[in-house]
Amino acid sequence: MSPRAAWRLERLGYTAYDYTAGKVDWLAAGLATVRAEPPPPRAIDAINRDVPTCSPDTPISELDHVRAARAGFLVVVNGHHIVLGRIRVANLGRASAGATAEEVMEPGPATVRADVDLDETRERLRHRGVPHILVTTPEGELLGALSAVEADR
Numbered sequence: 001m002s003p004r005a006a007w008r009l010e011r012l013g014y015t016a017y018d019y020t021a022g023k024v025d026w027l028a029a030g031l032a033t034v035r036a037e038p039p040p041p042r043a044i045d046a047i048n049r050d051v052p053t054c055s056p057d058t059p060i061s062e063l064d065h066v067r068a069a070r071a072g073f074l075v076v077v078n079g080h081h082i083v084l085g086r087i088r089v090a091n092l093g094r095a096s097a098g099a100t101a102e103e104v105m106e107p108g109p110a111t112v113r114a115d116v117d118l119d120e121t122r123e124r125l126r127h128r129g130v131p132h133i134l135v136t137t138p139e140g141e142l143l144g145a146l147s148a149v150e151a152d153r
Contacts, residue, residue, distance in 0.1 A: 029137040030114025043121055044114035047135050047144030053077045056084055056102035060095045068092065075134060075142055076105045082140045083111060111136045114143055122148055 009016035027033065030044035052067035052074045068074045068089050076085040085105030095104045111134045112121060125133060125148035135143045 025138055027115035028113035030135070030143055041118035042114060043112055043116045043118055043135050043146050044143065046118055046150075047114075047146050049144040051075055051134075051142065051145045053081075053142065054087075054101045055079070056100065056105070058101045060092060060099045060101065060104060061097065063087075063092070063101065065089075065092065071145070072131065074101070075109075075145075076101045077142055081142050083109065083134060083136055083142050085109060086134070109134055111140070112146070113138065118146075121146065122150070 006016035027042075030042075033039070048071075052064055052071050054063055054074055054076055056076050056078070063074060068087070072089055074087045074089075075083060076087060078084055085102070085107045086109040087101060087105045091104055091106075110130075114135055114137070121133070125131070125146075130148060132145045132147050135146050137143060
């Protein structure tokens with residue numbers, strides 16, 4: 001029905017776009033919505049957007065070790081900010097001097113979408129003993145990290 005609605009809005013003089021991916025994709029990307037009643041808190045509402053990142057070809061010696069130590073990890077992303085892997089701070093000390101981020105990273109870390117229920121996701125993280133999880137768009141673009149604790153809420 002959205003193509004018809006977009007066409008009708010254009011006939012009324014508005015600029016309209018047909019978002020073919022749909023509402024679920026919109027929510028999963030963490031984009032804004034309007035509701036009559038407040039929605040339950042979602043992961044996007046509590047993420048830390050200041051996540052330390054690097055490219056796959058960054059030498060380990062050039063990584064921001066201070067920010068990595070604070071977060072406990074670095075996220076390896078490509079030029080489009082798509083998550084490729086994660087480097088745990090503990091693994092940085094074991095890397096050879098000339099290693100790159102790609103050689104040290106854990107490929108394909110677990111992620112969740114921005115629209116997942118915040119409280120349920122945090123409970124799962126605590127139950128599994130996981131301190132944080134990366135939050136991405138459906139395309140894999142990094143939005144931030146969600147902590148298992150409520151301190152960043």
